[in-house]
Amino acid sequence: MSHIALVRTGGTIASSRDEDGISRPGASELGIEFAAEVKFRDLMSKDSSTFDFSDMDAVADEVARCFEDPACAGVIVLHGTDTMEETALLVDLFHDDPRPVVFTGAQRTSDHEDPDGPVNVAAAVEAVLDPANSSRGVLVVFGGRTLNARGLSKWHTSALDAFISSTEPRRVVPRVHIEGIRVDIVALYPGADAVAIDAYRAAGTNGIVLQALGSGNTNASVVAAVKTCTAEGIPVWVTTRVPDGSIAPTYGGGGGGADLVDAGAVFAPVLRAGQARVLLAVEIAASR
Known part of the structure; x- marks a missing residue:
């Protein structure tokens, strides 16, 4: 008799509002009749904004444990929306089973008059x-959309169809754990300098993701700081603050994407900063 494993991690879907209207974790009833046998697995009860790499590792390990049961037809992970894109990517990187994994959650608490969970x-x-959906890897089903985990990003803070996804080719890699890896994100803006990059270097960062402008651009001061990082063996990846579309190192002039590549940076053409950070952490862990 097959079943679906439903892994609960917390998030808005497992929250209700207190007397002041503040969302608090703790709700457990979903209020639906399932179209298949479902076995609940309570992993944690956390707001996903508090997740770190160890929490994401725990979700990936739990999904793998679910598939040790041959009667498991697939896994659903209930997850907060703030970091769903990161955890879904991490699970997808290691998921080499044809049975589907689906992430979902909610924008509205369980006690809302019209909950979306x-x-x-x-x-x-x-x-x-x-x-x-067999052999499609990890999917995110949310707000009427079915999206690939690769290239996923949250595009709206409150809309019920909160996610978009740019297609990113799948490749499965051997399982590694990323707890203990430090990868930092630096948001770039007009007039940005090397202060943040230098601070992360001093803090012992293992890698840096630049959330660059446009198609992957910045200025000469940042390019010089990137060159220092890569010379010290600290990998630097480039993404963009633009919500959708691919990026490429097509601009020069001292602070363009081509200059970043010359300084040793690597472009992540589709992934946005959150997912690029996870993938870079996996690459660093694998290289160790």
Whole structure:
């Protein structure tokens, strides 16, 4: 008798509002009838904004444990939306089983007059049961959309269809744990200098992701700081603050993407900063 494993980690879908209207963790009832047998696995109860690499590792390990049971038809992970894109990517990097993994959650608390969580969970169950989703890797089912984990980003703070995804080719890598790896994100802006990069170097960073401008651009001061990092063996990856579209090192002039590449930086053409940080951490852990 097959079943779907449903892993609960917390998030808005598992929260309710107190007398002051503040969302607090603790709600457990989903209020839906499942279209298949579902086995609940309570992993943690946390707001995903508090997640670190050890929490993401724990989710990836739990998903792998679910698939040790041959009767498990697929896994649904209930997760907060703030860092869903990071954890979903981490699980996808190591998921080499044809059975689907589906992440979902909610924008509204469980006690909202019109909660979106039950609809999202019901859709996630349907996605697991759909044979077309076999061997597709990790999916995110949210707000009426079914999206690939690779290239996923949250585009809206409150809209029910909160996520978009740019296609990123899948490759599965051997399992590594990223706890203990430090990768920092530096947001760039007009007039940015080397202060943040130098501070992260002093703090012992293992890698840096630049959230650059436009198609992956900055200025000469940042380029010089990147060159210092790469000379010291600290990898620097480049993404963009623009929500959608791919990037490429097509500009020069001292602070363009081509100059960053000349300084030793690597472009992440599709992934945005959150997912690029996770992938870079995996690359660093694997190289060790």
